[in-house]
Amino acid sequence: MIRLNVNGKPRDVDVADDTPLLWTLRDVLNMTGTKFGCGQGLCGACTIHIDGQPARSCITPVSAAGGKRITTIEAVGATAAGKKIQAAWLALDVPQCGYCQSGQIMSAAALLAATPKPSDSDIDTAMAGNLCRCGTYPRIRAAIKKAAGVTDTGA
Amino acid sequence: MRRRDFLKVSASAAVGGGLLLGFGLPVRSEVRDTLTTNAPFAPNAFLRIDRAGKVIFVSPLIEMGQGTYTSLPMLIAEELEVDVDKVAVEHAPADDKVYANPLIGIQMTGASTAIRAMYVPLRRAGATARVMLVAAAAQRWKVDPATCRAENGVVVHAATGRRLGYGALVDAAAKLPVPEKVALKEPAAFRLVGKAHRRLDTSGKVNGSARFGIDTRLPGMKFAVLAQSPVFGGKLASIDEAKAKAVPGVTQVVRLDDAVAVVANHTWAAKQGLAAAAPQWDAGPNAKVSMTDIVGQLARAAEKPGAVARNDGDAARAIAGAAKRIDAVYEQPFLAHATMEPMNCTVHLTTDGCDIWVGTQVPGLTQAAMMKLTGLKREQVRIHNHLLGGGFGRRLEFDGTVRAVQIAQHVRGPVQVIWPREEDIQHDMYRPYYYDRVTAGVDAQGKAVAWSHRITGASIVARYIAASIKNGVDPDAVESSANLPYGFPDIHVDWVRQEPPSGIQTTWWRGVGVTRGTFVVESFVDELAASAKHDPLAYRIAFLDKNPRARAVLQLAAERSGWGKPLPAGQGRGIALCTGFGSFIGQVVQVSVGKDGAVSPVHVWCAVDCGLQVNPDTIRAQMESGIIFGLSAALFGEITIKDGRVEQTNFGDYRVLRISEAPRIDVHLVNSTEAPGGIGEPGTSCVMPALTNAIFAATGRRIRKLPVGDQARAA
Numbered sequence: 001m002i003r004l005n006v007n008g009k010p011r012d013v014d015v016a017d018d019t020p021l022l023w024t025l026r027d028v029l030n031m032t033g034t035k036f037g038c039g040q041g042l043c044g045a046c047t048i049h050i051d052g053q054p055a056r057s058c059i060t061p062v063s064a065a066g067g068k069r070i071t072t073i074e075a076v077g078a079t080a081a082g083k084k085i086q087a088a089w090l091a092l093d094v095p096q097c098g099y100c101q102s103g104q105i106m107s108a109a110a111l112l113a114a115t116p117k118p119s120d121s122d123i124d125t126a127m128a129g130n131l132c133r134c135g136t137y138p139r140i141r142a143a144i145k146k147a148a149g150v151t152d153t154g155a
Numbered sequence: 156m157r158r159r160d161f162l163k164v165s166a167s168a169a170v171g172g173g174l175l176l177g178f179g180l181p182v183r184s185e186v187r188d189t190l191t192t193n194a195p196f197a198p199n200a201f202l203r204i205d206r207a208g209k210v211i212f213v214s215p216l217i218e219m220g221q222g223t224y225t226s227l228p229m230l231i232a233e234e235l236e237v238d239v240d241k242v243a244v245e246h247a248p249a250d251d252k253v254y255a256n257p258l259i260g261i262q263m264t265g266a267s268t269a270i271r272a273m274y275v276p277l278r279r280a281g282a283t284a285r286v287m288l289v290a291a292a293a294q295r296w297k298v299d300p301a302t303c304r305a306e307n308g309v310v311v312h313a314a315t316g317r318r319l320g321y322g323a324l325v326d327a328a329a330k331l332p333v334p335e336k337v338a339l340k341e342p343a344a345f346r347l348v349g350k351a352h353r354r355l356d357t358s359g360k361v362n363g364s365a366r367f368g369i370d371t372r373l374p375g376m377k378f379a380v381l382a383q384s385p386v387f388g389g390k391l392a393s394i395d396e397a398k399a400k401a402v403p404g405v406t407q408v409v410r411l412d413d414a415v416a417v418v419a420n421h422t423w424a425a426k427q428g429l430a431a432a433a434p435q436w437d438a439g440p441n442a443k444v445s446m447t448d449i450v451g452q453l454a455r456a457a458e459k460p461g462a463v464a465r466n467d468g469d470a471a472r473a474i475a476g477a478a479k480r481i482d483a484v485y486e487q488p489f490l491a492h493a494t495m496e497p498m499n500c501t502v503h504l505t506t507d508g509c510d511i512w513v514g515t516q517v518p519g520l521t522q523a524a525m526m527k528l529t530g531l532k533r534e535q536v537r538i539h540n541h542l543l544g545g546g547f548g549r550r551l552e553f554d555g556t557v558r559a560v561q562i563a564q565h566v567r568g569p570v571q572v573i574w575p576r577e578e579d580i581q582h583d584m585y586r587p588y589y590y591d592r593v594t595a596g597v598d599a600q601g602k603a604v605a606w607s608h609r610i611t612g613a614s615i616v617a618r619y620i621a622a623s624i625k626n627g628v629d630p631d632a633v634e635s636s637a638n639l640p641y642g643f644p645d646i647h648v649d650w651v652r653q654e655p656p657s658g659i660q661t662t663w664w665r666g667v668g669v670t671r672g673t674f675v676v677e678s679f680v681d682e683l684a685a686s687a688k689h690d691p692l693a694y695r696i697a698f699l700d701k702n703p704r705a706r707a708v709l710q711l712a713a714e715r716s717g718w719g720k721p722l723p724a725g726q727g728r729g730i731a732l733c734t735g736f737g738s739f740i741g742q743v744v745q746v747s748v749g750k751d752g753a754v755s756p757v758h759v760w761c762a763v764d765c766g767l768q769v770n771p772d773t774i775r776a777q778m779e780s781g782i783i784f785g786l787s788a789a790l791f792g793e794i795t796i797k798d799g800r801v802e803q804t805n806f807g808d809y810r811v812l813r814i815s816e817a818p819r820i821d822v823h824l825v826n827s828t829e830a831p832g833g834i835g836e837p838g839t840s841c842v843m844p845a846l847t848n849a850i851f852a853a854t855g856r857r858i859r860k861l862p863v864g865d866q867a868r869a870a
Binding site for chain 2: 015016019020023024026027028030031032033034035036037038039040042043045072073074077086089090093094095096097098099100101102105123124125127128129130131132133134135136137138139140141
């Protein structure tokens with residue numbers, strides 16, 4: 001049994017130490033907002049925060065998260081940066097199919113929390129690991145800038 | 156009421172009170188007859204208004220990112236006189252009769268048809284309901300309905316100021332005769348259609364509450380991970396079942412003829428169990444199949460004349476007599492769909508029924524296939540559709556559901572079957588490899604006098620909707636050339652069907668035949684312009700005098716791009732036109748090619764004339780989407796086969812564009828009152844040749860084989 005702190009609540013899970021947080025969240029805790037995309041940390045769909053830092057939950061074992069604060073898409077709106085990001089996503093209608101967007105929002109919220117006025121290059125660095133097949137990239141960029149209150153030059 | 160009329164529009168009291176309207180439409184019979192035993196008219200879309208005034212639209216079409224769960228409610232709300240936000244959308248159950256897409260004939264979301272198919276019927280649905288609600292209010296007030304009007308979910312009698320909400324009128328309305336004819340608004344009177352409206356599905360997609368098929372959670376549900384024979388057509392030889400079962404959480408191993416699944420309490424345990432099982436395979440007849448064999452077959456097939464799709468004049472003679480002859484061969488690879496939501500399906504099979512939770516573009520076809528597989532009756536096979544985590548054609552197939560049901564046949568209780576990304580990539584049904592030979596004859600000034608195009612590849616139509624094959628021609632495969640927008644004097648287009656080795660399955664992929672054809676047509680026209688030393692825009696315009704909408708989008712895209720203005724060294728602009736799906740798209744791509752040959756699309760200008768616009772912001776989003784999807788494919792996309800197996804495995808070797816690689820995109824919409832066209836696919840179709848034409852402009856290198864890869868690198 002491992003005790004996790006998920007969105008501020010203690011959760012005891014009976015899984016092997018090497019079980020990735022992704023499957024622990026989705027299959028054991030039934031928190032399906034965090035998505036499976038690739039299983040190898042290549043697409044970012046499973047991004048969560050561990051102590052505020054973005055992490056790919058598909059390659060992060062539960063054993064690495066003991067005693068740390070796990071935040072998922074279900075609760076990121078309770079953080080200042082997450083709330084701003086979600087509002088900007090809504091204002092610009094960023095999602096299409098929406099499947100990758102949990103991960104996009106988690107990466108963007110972590111970026112905004114660490115870098116309140118991100119440059120295009122900051123956005124590239126923080127978001128390049130989050131793939132989107134619907135091509136929402138232009139709106140993701142614009143929404144991050146909107147949330148940050150920086151001017152979108154359209155670049 | 157005559158039966159025919161009843162079937163066209165029917166009204167009844169809804170269960171629990173309220174007004175229920177069913178709508179019927181003629182569907183394309185040749186398609187329908189292949190797939191269903193449908194009646195000529197059937198109720199089509201269901202609209203329900205309850206006593207609280209809530210409007211529920213049971214949508215025959217599924218939301219997969221394209222925005223139909225907003226644009227279709229807009230059509231209803233426009234005529235019903237309610238806020239768009241008041242229309243709740245429900246996924247339709249499987250039913251090829253009731254929920255047929257009128258343009259296709261079965262319950263299918265695809266081929267960029269949503270607005271084209273629903274623009275009139277859903278407005279009529281809204282208008283019919285409104286007229287009946289107004290009539291019910293007028294009856295209650297004992298006034299002439301003509302003195303009443305509907306606004307914002309309320310019927311108003313202007314003279315007396317009386318008002319009744321729709322919810323208070325639904326029971327009375329349900330007892331009224333259905334009007335045979337209702338007047339629809341003229342576009343000038345639209346208050347919603349044509350104005351950007353925020354999507355209705357966004358909030359669930361930003362807070363994690365949106366439910367995709369993979370998010371199905373049921374009491375007692377097990378999780379299964381699947382491995383299929385890595386060589387197409389191979390069989391399962393052996394597995395170490397004991398080792399699999401030794402993994403904590405593993406409950407069961409399911410052996411199929413050509414696949415194996417490990418079932419467990421959670422996906423990770425199943426995955427670990429599958430690794431421990433170390434399945435061994437008998438490769439079978441395809442053990443040595445490689446791309447050389449596949450492309451060789453296509454090239455040989457392309458030597459012989461095919462079924463004639465178009466024949467104007469005598470192209471062969473005109474080419475023989477022309478001042479110059481230009482030949483090219485274009486090749487386009489197998490492509491995977493790589494939807495962000497990997498293939499998955501949840502099944503609960505019992506002796507008296509089969510419940511299936513999945514995201515599908517074809518609920519009715521899926522249901523029919525599962526009836527066949529299980530021997531159950533139609534009403535026993537229940538498809539619970541979900542939002543799709545990407546469709547792009549992948550979910551026009553039900554192979555994933557077949558696999559899940561095959562596994563569920565061995566499992567007690569509900570089971571969710573997940574394909575690891577590697578399975579998703581290696582066992583996709585691919586966009587077929589296409590091999591196109593094109594020849595033109597040009598006059599002394601370089602102007603084309605004849606066009607001859609032989610298209611060779613697999614036929615999805617022949618497998619999927621065989622009745623659409625006419626005179627041996629696959630209309631999808633030849634569409635772009637058979638419906639060439641350019642007015643060349645003599646044109647010959649023929650088609651040769653050549654399937655890949657058995658076991659390699661092909662299917663629809665965003666943009667379908669138009670995408671493959673547009674790449675060839677727009678690349679070769681660009682070659683003709685280059686050969687004539689003409690400006691690629693001017694060269695095209697000269698052949699578009701009978702096609703003003705095509706001409707206009709090209710000119711608009713060019714103008715916005717600064718066409719003709721000098722660019723820094725290593726940069727170039729390429730232009731392309733796409734006419735398909737009832738829409739006209741012109742695009743200019745500006746590309747930068749590094750000294751190392753690295754290709755970066757910098758900026759894309761996209762002009763769209765899709766006729767009358769319903770939700771302009773969705774049109775913009777679909778263009779952005781199509782462009783990025785197409786750039787991924789054109790730059791990197793390629794599935795290759797070696798020793799009978801797919802070489803690519805995951806996003807590491809099946810690359811898609813990242814945000815850091817995405818160009819700036821400017822979309823310009825052309826105002827039009829023409830019939831609405833499709834917008835889900837043409838953006839993808841247009842960008843591929845615009846990109847490669849830009850690479851030519853920047854480097855002088857003509858890309859005739861996709862993907863671009865490192866072809867822009869100096870030799």
